[in-house]
Amino acid sequence: MTEAILLVGGQGTRLRPLTSHIPKPLLPVAGVPFLTHQLARAAEAGVTRIVFATSYLADLFEEEFGDGSRLGLHLEYVSEETALGTGGAIRNAAARLRSAPDEPVLVFNGDIISGVDIAALRDGHRASGADVTLHLKRVADPRAFGLVPTDADGRVEAFLEKPQTPEEITTDQINAGCYVFTRSVIDRIPPGRAVSVERETFPQLLASGAHVRGVVDDGYWLDLGTPAAFVQGSADLVRGRIASPALPGPVGDALVLPGARVHPRALLSGGTVVAAGAVVAEGAVVEGSVVMTGAHIAARASVHASVVGRHASIGEGSVLNAVVVGDGAEVTEGNELPPGLRIACGARLPAHGIRTSASPVTCTAQGIAHSGVPHASPAAH
């Protein structure tokens, strides 16, 4: 299995405002665009060619990864004018595959960090003669996921999307967003229209008697779709809880990237990342957080499990816990922000309150532009 299709066309709505101008798979996680970790793992498993199925902010992927030679990969990009859904995207990208009809092709979601053994998935797929093999993960609370019960031989029995009632929760095995398809199965997905692989393709395969296999792997797995998962995934990579060949530094309690300035009396812990050009001043405490390029954390500020966007600033003594601060936003001194708050790009929080005035700053894919155009104000979630 030397070819893969990577699904990266989603809008990443649950991570807004971070994804307003950067697609989720390109957000920096443990110091590099998130996808770099998964691309490096696919390369380790023997994948040499990957077709990116893009849609939202499509051009930014090629700008970031180019032809892939930096990663020892050959990358191709296919863009959907209107999003085709997961199955439609796989079918659309298949036009660029070179694999023969009976060869296995890896397909994976671009928003997962996972330690699954890709080579073992491929080998099991081949040996079993399956049409599709799915990586399954056991989770404590499966309500937000698609459930995939299997029989004693690992054959998938059903696909149950997002169960609502206790009776519907018949298994703790969920679809982990990584598949091996026999190429000819991809070619049978209807072309040119939106298709959900989870809701349409997989159930239809089962109904037609196809051999759909599930492999439970209980290694590290995280869907980086929410702010809490995003900071956790970054911190886990920095602390080595999940190994990545793409980590740009030694495993440790914090990762300070070249060009960042951290005062000797600031305290970084919990897998915090401080990106290039960012500043953490004296007495500041930053724990389990992502501080992006050019951000500024002033003296004695306290930042926990939060994301501080590019060129955002946190004022002296302010306290943030589980907060997302959009690019270019300003939290002035002495603010104590409630968990779950999201601050829009370029917004300004005046001292001691979350009443806001729009700021003449707007975010672009490249960074912060001083445009004079008022931007959105903060939204609490």
Ligand code: GTP
């Ligand atoms: P949310 O909007 O926060 O739910 O995130 P998302 O847009 O990433 O959606 P979701 O987590 O359901 O998507 C799973 C994977 O499929 C992600 O890697 C998406 O990028 C990708 N994806 C979802 N829909 C499409 C699509 O229409 N086209 C392509 N090419 N990829 C898609």
